[in-house]
Amino acid sequence: MNEDFFRARPTEIARLLIGATLTHGTTSGLIVETEAYSEINDEACHTFIRRHAREFVEKHAPGTAYIYLNYGVYWLANILVQAPDGERGFVLIRALEPLTGIELMKERRKKSKLTDLCSGPGKLSIALGIGPEHHEQDFRGKPFTLSPRSSAPEILTGPRIGISKATELPWRYGLADSPHLSRPFP
DNA sequence: TCGTTGATCGAG
DNA sequence: TCGATCAACGAA
Numbered sequence: 001m002n003e004d005f006f007r008a009r010p011t012e013i014a015r016l017l018i019g020a021t022l023t024h025g026t027t028s029g030l031i032v033e034t035e036a037y038s039e040i041n042d043e044a045c046h047t048f049i050r051r052h053a054r055e056f057v058e059k060h061a062p063g064t065a066y067i068y069l070n071y072g073v074y075w076l077a078n079i080l081v082q083a084p085d086g087e088r089g090f091v092l093i094r095a096l097e098p099l100t101g102i103e104l105m106k107e108r109r110k111k112s113k114l115t116d117l118c119s120g121p122g123k124l125s126i127a128l129g130i131g132p133e134h135h136e137q138d139f140r141g142k143p144f145t146l147s148p149r150s151s152a153p154e155i156l157t158g159p160r161i162g163i164s165k166a167t168e169l170p171w172r173y174g175l176a177d178s179p180h181l182s183r184p185f186p
Numbered sequence: 187t188c189g190t191t192g193a194t195c196g197a198g
Numbered sequence: 199t200c201g202a203t204c205a206a207c208g209a210a
Contacts, residue, residue, distance in 0.1 A: 050193095071204060073207075
């Protein structure tokens, strides 16, 4: 994806990324699930509760990686985005369908079932080797490559997972009928 | 269902 | 300083 791809609202980019391909090193996967977080009217967004996140969006360009440790255990991969009107936010990559480097993913995950490798935000970080060293790195070519989808897929929409605030916003997106989702859609 | 795990933030 | 909270996962 070029730089302009990330110049849109978080919800718009989260939707456009369904069906796109994410590559890191020799591993890659088809994005089947994302969530949008916005600094506008979204209390679940880190910019509402973390000073570091507010500074991050000020200092970095759209397309920059925001990598966050959740529950003291798992690293979650987000992409910083910014619309032309100034609205900024993050897109969380929540699940992938493994495409290449599957043997390496199985080693890293210590799992052999294809649907166990990347079916959650913590799982896919382990499978693709994403960690704290990638915070502030780039989704616009290196180290992470995003390739656009070839055709428009059927996309599901629902409430975001694992949050307690702004639960009414239907900002989770998923590829219809994918067996690689972190959880079914309602 | 339940325990694990550590960065962050606000109250005291 | 202390306690609550948190964009998850695996064991059972």
